[in-house]
Amino acid sequence: xxxxxxxxxxxxxxxxxxxxxxxxxxxxxxxxxxxxxxxxxxxxxxxxxxxxxxxxxxxxxxxxxxxxxxxxxxxxxxxxxxxxxxxxxxxxxxxxxxxxxxxxxxxxxxxxxxxxxxxxxxxxxxxxxxxxxxxxxxxxxxxxxxxxxxxxxxxxxxxxxxxxxxxxxxxxxxxxxxxxxxxxxxxxxxxxxxxxxxxxxxxxxxxxxxxxxxxxxxxxxxxxxxxxxxxxxxxxxxxxxxxxxxxxxxxxxxxxxxxxxxxxxxxxxxxxxxxxxxxxxxxxxxxxxxxxxxxxxxxxxxxxxxxxxxxxxxxxxxxxxx
Numbered sequence: 001x002x003x004x005x006x007x008x009x010x011x012x013x014x015x016x017x018x019x020x021x022x023x024x025x026x027x028x029x030x031x032x033x034x035x036x037x038x039x040x041x042x043x044x045x046x047x048x049x050x051x052x053x054x055x056x057x058x059x060x061x062x063x064x065x066x067x068x069x070x071x072x073x074x075x076x077x078x079x080x081x082x083x084x085x086x087x088x089x090x091x092x093x094x095x096x097x098x099x100x101x102x103x104x105x106x107x108x109x110x111x112x113x114x115x116x117x118x119x120x121x122x123x124x125x126x127x128x129x130x131x132x133x134x135x136x137x138x139x140x141x142x143x144x145x146x147x148x149x150x151x152x153x154x155x156x157x158x159x160x161x162x163x164x165x166x167x168x169x170x171x172x173x174x175x176x177x178x179x180x181x182x183x184x185x186x187x188x189x190x191x192x193x194x195x196x197x198x199x200x201x202x203x204x205x206x207x208x209x210x211x212x213x214x215x216x217x218x219x220x221x222x223x224x225x226x227x228x229x230x231x232x233x234x235x236x237x238x239x240x241x242x243x244x245x246x247x248x249x250x251x252x253x254x255x256x257x258x259x260x261x262x263x264x265x266x267x268x269x270x271x272x273x274x275x276x277x278x279x280x281x282x283x284x285x286x287x288x289x290x291x292x293x294x295x296x297x298x299x300x301x302x303x304x305x306x307x308x309x310x311x312x313x314x315x316x317x318x319x320x321x322x
Contacts, residue, residue: 001080002101002153003031007070011088012042016050021091023053027098031078032056035070038063068165068173071149075159084153086196091120092151093195100153100194111158111186112178115151115194122199127276128284129207130200132292135271149174151196158186168220175218204291211295212302219303231296234264265289 004022008015015034022032032054034047044059051057062073075083082104086092093099100115119130137146152174158181159165165177182188201207215231241257244250265286268274273285 001030003078003080004029005074008088009037014089019050033074035074037065068167072164091197112154120197132288147175147178207291208295212299215296215299216303
């Protein structure tokens with residue numbers, strides 16, 4: 001048996017498309033559990049309207065829940081031993097559920113399967129944002145992928161073993177969950193044929209907010225420290241070179257800064273960020289990468305500050321309010 005668990009909040013415009021895609025799957029889900037986190041629009045009514053297409057549909061309401069708490073609530077209510085999750089706003093391919101769950105059904109040693117997210121942009125800027133967003137990959141256990149719950153399946157037993165999705169971060173709880181699962185020694189698998197289509201963010205401001213929340217959630221969980229240290233080092237190094245160039249009025253710091261920036265852009269080029277055919281790609285991608293970097297830096301600072309506050313509180317040390 002397989003359950004699909006989806007969290008939603010104010011997704012009136014997108015939930016119908018997702019449910020239609022789930023109803024059209026080549027492998028029908030035994031359970032489809034929607035958890036609403038307190039929508040104030042017509043999301044719940046739109047979801048109920050698709051009940052005739054999905055006989056296995058169950059709607060749970062959990063006002064005030066963040067994404068992780070909503071997912072845990074839905075998984076707790078599920079009876080199936082295999083759980084697949086995706087997000088409102090995504091459109092799974094017709095064979096997504098079959099492709100992402102079959103490795104778990106045929107290999108008892110596997111604990112988690114990550115599918116692939118394919119951007120479905122509505123503009124050139126969204127195409128650049130999608131390509132850059134998905135270029136950030138991490139190695140967890142024996143697999144390297146872009147960790148996301150937009151296309152994910154796992155055993156209910158491994159979810160219980162790690163105490164579910166971590167609920168203290170409001171965002172990027174999916175990456176935190178996958179990292180913790182990988183740390184148990186459970187085998188992970190990337191299934192490139194399990195495709196979910198996803199519309200990227202629409203503006204530079206939304207990109208900053210997205211990666212701020214991602215980095216904030218990871219930092220609060222004490223995860224991805226190597227990536228965050230590298231991001232901090234890049235920022236400090238860049239600011240140091242710029243400051244020295246201004247203070248010393250010498251060409252050398254500026255040359256070093258240009259070389260560092262060029263090396264970073266080259267790595268992103270190798271990862272495919274500049275592969276969108278248009279002259280506008282060559283100025284939009286650097287701006288998207290800058291937005292990602294700024295959001296990540298802000299999230300790292302805020303997330304680590306909150307983590308420090310929690311550690312001091314648990315240690316019984318009062319934090320000065322200066």
